Amino acid sequence: MARHLEDEHIPFPILVGDIGGTNARFWILTDVYAEPREFPHVRTAEFPTIDQAIQDCILDKTAVQPRSAILAVAGPIKSDEIPLTNCDWVIRPKQMIANLGFEDVLVVNDFEAQALAAASLSKDDREPIGTLAETSLASRVVLGPGTGLGVGGLVYSRHVWVPVPGEGGHVDIGPRSKRDDQIFPHIERIEGRISGEQIICGRGIVHLYRAICAADGIEPRWTDPADITSHGLEHTDPVAVETLELLATYLGRLAGDLALIFMARGGVFLSGGISQKIIPALKLPAFRAAFEDKAPHSALMKTIPTFVVTHPQAALAGLAAYARTPSSYGVSHDGRRWRKG
Known part of the structure; x- marks a missing residue:
């Protein structure tokens, strides 16, 4: 019992x-x-x-x-x-x-374990995204694009780290730019809505790629997220390149929203294999630009560090x-x- x-x-x-x-x-x-x-x-x-x-x-x-x-x-x-x-x-x-x-x-x-890792891993087990490389004893957020999109929070109070599990990957996500307005009508919906998990995870990469193709009248070439990712990173397919750029943008937007919700001055940690694979795309300006674009709090967002967790067994380490x-x-x-x- x-x-x-x-x-x-x-x-x-x-x-x-x-x-x-x-x-x-x-x-x-x-x-x-x-x-x-x-x-x-x-x-x-x-x-x-x-x-x-x-x-x-x-x-x-x-x-x-x-x-x-x-x-x-x-x-x-x-x-x-x-x-x-x-x-x-x-x-x-x-x-x-x-x-x-x-x-x-x-x-x-599972994301309690990822949050515990974010509290305990050393500098050698994380890769800074952006110019900020230090963190502090303050609230943190963990996001993990994988089979789905996991989200967890981490609150530091009275010298204790408290993990906060949740289902933040299922929050609504919508268009902001003109390019978004062209693409979003073609993204597959669940009961009429588009959640973060629909475009920020393994199958989401495919959803996003197909939506770009549909918006531009292009026949899709790839059906596997690994193919889209590799061609995007190698710059051998322009649609795959844009897919990764938009993936980084949408991940940055959602990460910024969650950072505001948790007031995560201790940083935002991107976990999981997809985050590790797309580090070069995340290091381009799109991710941090989207993360910081939170008027009237853009100045605050510039002070919050973002990292990719690089430990191969982060959940077990947590x-x-x-x-x-x-x-x-x-x-x-x-x-x-x-x-x-």
């Missing part, structure tokens, strides 16, 4: 996991100080259940048997049966305790930071932590 146990440490060794739609990633932390034991990525489609994947790919591969697990998942945590958004696995903490030998299981939102020093983070356990007995 879930309990209020925020003040209790989770016992080591701890299995930390980042469970995505395609891949699941795991580390084992043997104690507070040791480097994590890393494991190969697990393809979710190759296992019928997460329990089977953990048993076969982790527990059977190491003599160190974790007593606890902290799992970050893309999906709502409403009960002791937690379905994932983009794969068929269902996380059942009570069953994990019964079958896998865990004493303690904590499940958090979970590990929390596991080692839980008193530094205000992570709620209510309804999300289960213990043996």
Whole structure:
């Protein structure tokens, strides 16, 4: 049964996991100080259940048997049966305790883990976008274009970092420029609306590319976001180049909106593989120009740094930071932590 146990440490060794739609990633932390034991990525489609994947790919591969697990998942945590958004696995903490030998299981939102990473990663794990390279102990925002568009906040209060999960990727996004007015009528809508996730994520790159083609009367050449991205970065296709420029612009606008909402003087952090791949496009003027264009607060926006998170396992690093020093983070356990007995 879930309990209020925020003040209790989770016992080591701890299995930390980042469970995505395609891949699941795991580390084992043997104690507070040791480097994590890393494991190969697990393809979710190759296992019928997460329990089977953990048993076969982790527990059977190491003599160190974790007593606890902290799992970050893309999906709502409403009960002791937690379905994932983009794969068929269902996380059942009570069953994990019964079958896998865990004493303690904590499940958090995937962007809480990304927010924890934004609080704890070093300068070497982030790439500044723009001239500002320093951050401060102040509220932060994390955005992650990937399969969808994840958003999380991070509030610093009374010497504690408090992650704030949300669904900010689904806010409305609309046209501002003449070029936007030409393109937006061709963007695929969901029940009549265009959300950030419709154009700022993997499939959004394709939506945006097709909309540009439709606006200009051009036959689309590419259907894979990786192709559009590579041709845009290599300047081998003018529509792909404009797609990346507009992607950076719309990402900058939304990032700026969220920075204002959270008063994120500590910075905005762009996470995930897409952000890392398009760093050259983000370093062009379009992203920061859109981010700062928030009259009457443009002067304020110029003081807020923006970064791409470059750590290859940022979510696991965030979970590990929390596991080692839980008193530094205000992570709620209510309804999300289960213990043996």
